[in-house]
Amino acid sequence: MTMDGKTVLVTGSTGGIGKESARRLASLGARVILVGRDKARAEAAAKELRRSSGHTKVDAITADLSRLRDVRELAEEVAGRVDRLDVLINNAGAARARRELTEDGIETAFAVNVVAPFSLTHGLLPALKRSEAARVVNITGGIPRGRIDLDNLQGEKSYVGLSFYNQTKLAQMAMSHTFAKRLEGTGVTLNVAYPGHAHTSMNKDLGADAYPPPARPIVPLLRLLMPVFYGHRAVRKATRSSVHLASSPEVREVTGAYFSSKAVRVPWPEAVQDETTRGVIWDLCEKVCGDRL
Numbered sequence: 001m002t003m004d005g006k007t008v009l010v011t012g013s014t015g016g017i018g019k020e021s022a023r024r025l026a027s028l029g030a031r032v033i034l035v036g037r038d039k040a041r042a043e044a045a046a047k048e049l050r051r052s053s054g055h056t057k058v059d060a061i062t063a064d065l066s067r068l069r070d071v072r073e074l075a076e077e078v079a080g081r082v083d084r085l086d087v088l089i090n091n092a093g094a095a096r097a098r099r100e101l102t103e104d105g106i107e108t109a110f111a112v113n114v115v116a117p118f119s120l121t122h123g124l125l126p127a128l129k130r131s132e133a134a135r136v137v138n139i140t141g142g143i144p145r146g147r148i149d150l151d152n153l154q155g156e157k158s159y160v161g162l163s164f165y166n167q168t169k170l171a172q173m174a175m176s177h178t179f180a181k182r183l184e185g186t187g188v189t190l191n192v193a194y195p196g197h198a199h200t201s202m203n204k205d206l207g208a209d210a211y212p213p214p215a216r217p218i219v220p221l222l223r224l225l226m227p228v229f230y231g232h233r234a235v236r237k238a239t240r241s242s243v244h245l246a247s248s249p250e251v252r253e254v255t256g257a258y259f260s261s262k263a264v265r266v267p268w269p270e271a272v273q274d275e276t277t278r279g280v281i282w283d284l285c286e287k288v289c290g291d292r293l
Contacts, residue, residue, distance in 0.1 A: 075123025
């Protein structure tokens with residue numbers, strides 16, 4: 001399997017699962033563009049991946065995907081750098097202990113986990129459509145079950161960090177399900193990958209107050225165990241489904257599907273299968289993006 005001649009963009013790729021996905025795709029020969037919030041860290045990650053993958057075509061762009069203007073500027077910069085984009089991996093994620101709003105007035109986790117992949121995919125569609133068979137891979141996370149509370153999509157009524165993070169990832173899947181349908185016939189596929197659990201900078205930085213109250217007493221123990229059970233090997237393992245969807249010939253024409261951490265197609269979670277829910281989330285994404293699409 002080779003990715004020679006392919007160009008891949010991976011958001012949230014200066015560390016964790018995104019960086020490991022980028023490393024593996026670069027090792028397969030792809031030109032990889034990393035995206036991170038911090039310029040120095042992004043450039044350091046690109047340098048390290050060039051060395052470890054043995055592939056010189058690894059570049060970095062800085063963007064804060066919680067801000068719609070940064071998402072728009074990222075799409076414009078990518079379009080200026082490449083003739084076409086073969087793979088877009090929307091990997092960037094956010095979780096917060098307390099409810100915070102972005103400069104656009106959107107709850108931060110919802111902005112990064114749902115609105116950013118929605119907006120960035122729209123912005124990059126012209127470049128994706130110039131590829132012979134472009135692929136969009138949206139990375140979900142958390143615990144892929146439970147319900148989506150349409151009256152609390154941005155944490156307006158209640159907010160517990162990790163529980164709300166799980167909801168945003170379900171909402172992202174609902175948005176992705178609709179997006180895939182709308183892309184049918186364009187030559188662009190869109191699928192969702194579940195990575196499984198891994199110890200990354202996002203969950204390392206969360207305090208006990210981000211956990212549901214019953215779990216808070218054992219957070220110190222979790223902090224000791226997570227690096228042991230979900231450290232580097234788990235992070236690398238967590239790239240299995242995203243790399244498969246980005247590179248495997250077997251899924252070249254597959255779209256609108258949900259893949260487990262074992263890179264196996266599985267049914268969408270029950271909450272995602274509700275058409276009304278999908279419609280409400282899609283409409284909200286369109287509303288908050290407005291004329292910036």
